[in-house]
Amino acid sequence: MKTNSAIPLPVLFxxxxxxxxxxxxxxxxWISHYRGDHYEGGWAxxxxxxxxGHSAVIYSSPAGTNxxxxxxxxxxxxxxxxxxxxxxxxxQVNGARLMRLDPGARILEHTDDMxxxxxxxxxxxxxxxxxxxxxxxxxxxxxxxxxxxxxxxxFNLPHSVNNNGSxxxxxxxxxxxxxxxxxxxxxxxQQIAQISAFLNGIGIATRPATxxxxxxxxxxxxxxxxxxxxxxxxxxxxxLLHEAGHIAVVPAEERKHMTGNVGMDDKNAMGDEIAAIxxxxxxxxxxxxxxxxxxxxxxxxGQSEWxxxxxxxxxxxxxxxxxxxxxxxxGQKAIEKGVKxxxxxxxxxx
Numbered sequence: 205m206k207t208n209s210a211i212p213l214p215v216l217f218x219x220x221x222x223x224x225x226x227x228x229x230x231x232x233x234w235i236s237h238y239r240g241d242h243y244e245g246g247w248a249x250x251x252x253x254x255x256x257g258h259s260a261v262i263y264s265s266p267a268g269t270n271x272x273x274x275x276x277x278x279x280x281x282x283x284x285x286x287x288x289x290x291x292x293x294x295x296q297v298n299g300a301r302l303m304r305l306d307p308g309a310r311i312l313e314h315t316d317d318m319x320x321x322x323x324x325x326x327x328x329x330x331x332x333x334x335x336x337x338x339x340x341x342x343x344x345x346x347x348x349x350x351x352x353x354x355x356x357x358x359f360n361l362p363h364s365v366n367n368n369g370s371x372x373x374x375x376x377x378x379x380x381x382x383x384x385x386x387x388x389x390x391x392x393x394q395q396i397a398q399i400s401a402f403l404n405g406i407g408i409a410t411r412p413a414t415x416x417x418x419x420x421x422x423x424x425x426x427x428x429x430x431x432x433x434x435x436x437x438x439x440x441x442x443x444l445l446h447e448a449g450h451i452a453v454v455p456a457e458e459r460k461h462m463t464g465n466v467g468m469d470d471k472n473a474m475g476d477e478i479a480a481i482x483x484x485x486x487x488x489x490x491x492x493x494x495x496x497x498x499x500x501x502x503x504x505x506g507q508s509e510w511x512x513x514x515x516x517x518x519x520x521x522x523x524x525x526x527x528x529x530x531x532x533x534x535g536q537k538a539i540e541k542g543v544k545x546x547x548x549x550x551x552x553x554x
Contacts, residue, residue, distance in 0.1 A: 245309025
């Protein structure tokens with residue numbers, strides 16, 4: 205299975221409930237990490253699922269992927285929201301523990317052996333408490349983990365952590381056996397992360413949110429020019445690009461006022477829809493996603509394959525609109541302007 209150095213999973217846990225359970229951990233239930241050569245300062249562990257369910261056992265074992273080898277500890281039994289977080293994972297969760305790094309402490313660069321040659325575990329981090337001055341490095345890249353988020357990282361790669369802040373940094377850490385469900389979550393999480401990073405980078409804001417009301421595209425809503433997405437309801441990450449296309453092709457002064465099902469009642473709705481669809485194709489090409497990520501079978505009124513066939517064949521329906529908006533150019537017009545032809549874009553926002 206291909207893995208990246210770090211991938212956020214498509215779920216967001218309640219930060220306050222995580223902290224409530226953290227407060228139930230007694231001072232004497234924190235055990236200093238046994239690898240004293242890996243850190244400076246205070247680094248402590250509280251087992252939630254351990255070998256035999258013992259509250260004083262903080263190490264893992266190569267045999268841990270055998271069912272029932274790890275068991276819940278009495279500490280986990282009094283922490284209902286930690287239980288909820290663990291049960292979200294529809295895969296075998298082996299070891300689980302809280303890991304606290306004190307203010308000013310450092311975890312020195314090292315690697316973990318997560319693959320014994322026969323079985324593969326993935327290590328998942330859920331920040332329970334953190335601060336802006338925590339630096340979590342994986343393979344030379346800074347990973348911006350926030351409270352309530354869920355992150356996979358390849359800890360076979362060199363990694364280190366610096367807590368430069370004045371408060372502890374505590375993560376809920378799970379070791380999970382790989383199955384198709386977990387692979388799907390990683391794929392969805394990676395696509396959402398790639399799309400969000402691209403959109404934020406070109407000036408279209410995105411952020412996760414809880415969407416109570418039904419939306420035109422499940423789990424996606426435009427609000428004041430920002431794209432909100434609900435991890436639980438979002439069925440296709442590529443829908444973010446479709447909605448972003450609607451934002452991108454309107455005049456700049458209109459973007460910040462866009463809310464709801466944009467363009468549905470506008471006199472220019474058809475033209476904007478065609479331009480937005482073609483824009484989303486250019487965006488997925490720039491990101492490196494397959495056409496099916498956006499043009500999936502659940503959308504486009506059964507014409508997804510038709511769009512893919514036309515666009516991949518160089519028949520760019522709607523390109524005159526993008527050219528008129530000054531956003532792209534094709535064929536001879538690209539040569540005349542001295543720019544790369546579509547699907548390269550001259551500018552991403554009208």
